Amino acid sequence: MMSQINLNLLRSLKVLLEECHVSQAATKLNITQSALSRQLSQLREMFADPLLVRDGNQLVPTPKAVSLLNKLEHWFVELDELMIEAEFEPSAWKGEFVFASSDYVAQYLLPEMVEAITVKAPKVSIKYCLWQPSLLGEMANSEIQLASTMSPEPPKGVSSWQIGEDYPVCVMKQSHPLSEKSILSVEDILSFSHIKVTGGGDKDTYIDQALAELNQVRHIGLKVPFFSAAFRSLSMSDYLMVVPEHIARNMKNHFDVVFKPLPVKTPKHKYWLLWHPKFDNEPSHVWARQLVYDIMNHSEYSIGYDSES
Structure with a gap:
């Protein structure tokens, strides 16, 4: 039965049971009274219960309706919390960040990355892996979240930012x-x-x-x-x-x-930061990769650094 109930019907049921008045509930839901009456008929059939019964000029909820309202109020609170994404706070991040690169990046750029990340996200765990081109096709199931590498063209099958280029x-x-x-x-x-x-x-x-x-x-x-x-x-x-x-x-x-x-x-050599598209909108990854990108563009050891500027 539950597979037949959509979210709109459940929300209508909740408002109906709160208002115990079809026209007032319809106004609150911004739908017509006739549309809400049809929904109430569907709900009565689905739950095998009248839900609201008339007593003079009032609608009175049945015991089953009272029980449903208690559950719906709790359920919609959780649903609203689920739909509202909490703002990412680096200082509270307790996950693991896995970065892969060449030995050169590890020796001369990784220490700057570690310092920058841990200052703002002291609870995060950082893991380094030595990058090899063969790992590109394994990004979907690999533990590697972000990698720097060389490629003549944007690497296929992954998201990427170009860091720079030289000969x-x-x-x-x-x-x-x-x-x-x-x-x-x-x-x-x-x-x-x-x-x-x-x-x-x-x-x-x-x-x-x-x-x-x-x-x-x-x-x-x-x-x-x-x-x-x-x-x-x-x-x-x-x-x-x-x-x-x-x-x-x-x-x-x-x-x-x-x-x-x-x-x-x-x-030309072309340099890229790359990651699997599954991380495109993941808040901690968005924050960390922007930080890594900035370091790899402005560190004195990076491709983008100008020692005379």
């Missing part, structure tokens, strides 16, 4: 044999072994694709998952390393390195 460059130690050259040749970058950072997704695929078109392959002398280990090794050897320009520019402040434009044409 890959060639990095070397300050005293490297090629450091005095303003323009590198293909022969130059093939004359030395390279370091490849494996953690967090490909950041040097474009150079390999460009070299492949020339039937050339660079020699990878060292593979490491961490940028800190890669740059320390770079500054103590004659290795070369191809990384996005913003990373090279920022690492120059921490290591004795220089970077040069590549001698081959490559596409």
Whole structure:
């Protein structure tokens, strides 16, 4: 029977039982008296009870109607609370926020994110995961709520914001044999072994694709998952390393390195914050991703930071 009752009928029943007067109830419900009379007939049939019986000029509720009114008043209070979404308050947030990125973001940007989040949301739990491109297709069922990654186009199947873009460059130690050259040749970058950072997704695929078109392959002398280990090794050897320009520019402040434009044409690197659409309107996620976006655009380690501004 309950499957036949819509919300409008229940609300009409509640007002009818409160007013015990069809015309007054109709006015309160903003419907015609005849429409409300038809609804009352439906309700009587559904509940197998007259609900309201006439006594002279009055309508008197039956015992069943009194019982229904008590239940409806409680039920509509809960329904109204359900329909009114409470304003999100970061200081009361006790959930878990799971963020994924490359090792570079984890080392140089994550601490700023953690500080900013925990200052305003001290009860939240933050979990970090190392991002890999294979995780993109698993976002619907993954614990990862927000991720930063590189992609030539907006990632499909997820919501995203573009953070920025730049080109890959060639990095070397300050005293490297090629450091005095303003323009590198293909022969130059093939004359030395390279370091490849494996953690967090490909950041040097474009150079390999460009070299492949020339039937050339660079020699990878060292593979490491961490940028800190890669740059320390770079500054103590004659290795070369191809990384996005913003990373090279920022690492120059921490290591004795220089970077040069590549001698081959490559596409731009494009950087994104991405999340599954199920989080589009979730208040805590809306708040957290805006905070992360702002940091990733304005931190001194980010793609969008201008050190001269």
